[in-house]
Amino acid sequence: MLQHSMSSSGQKEARDLNALADKYLGLSYHGLRDKDKSFNADFRLEVEDGIPKLNVVPQDIGRVLLNLTNNALCVVSETVKRRGTYGPLVVVKTLKTGNGIEIYIRDNGPGIPETVKEKIFQPFYTTKPTGKGTGLGLSLSYDIVKVHGGLIQVNSTENKGAEFTIVLPF
16 A cells, blocks of 8 residues: 555656566566466567667656566466466567557456456456455556556457557657
8 A cells, every 4th residue: 555655756767668678577477487486478578679768767667567567477377277278478569659659568368357447457456366466556557657648558358368558658
């Protein structure tokens, strides 16, 4: 709760979002592997070359990337446990648009039901079992991206996966 009420005191710095995406995808994957040695999933980083640096609070955007990649890797891990081998995959992609930079975090897990999708950015809402999540991760991510002048969206189809899109303006 304390984290949710705190605003960042970090300063914005010009940062390479491709490098941040690479760093936090790796941290997320290896962090999950450290907790569960049996976990294995494919993950890919697809970055667009020539993306300009963006003024962001690197620790805050890193927190968003870490949260979203952790969620994606955890959902494919849980799906493997339920389904058996199915080819779990998480993709993080960057793209330059006319107005800014978009970062996509996509998984091929079970997707997010419509009834859940409308609640996932609310503080303290979680679908995780007791002790596995506070329901603050997506709410904090939403707030951080909003403070950066951007937006975060989710697109999901049940049984086909979920994709979160972070849009950050120039």
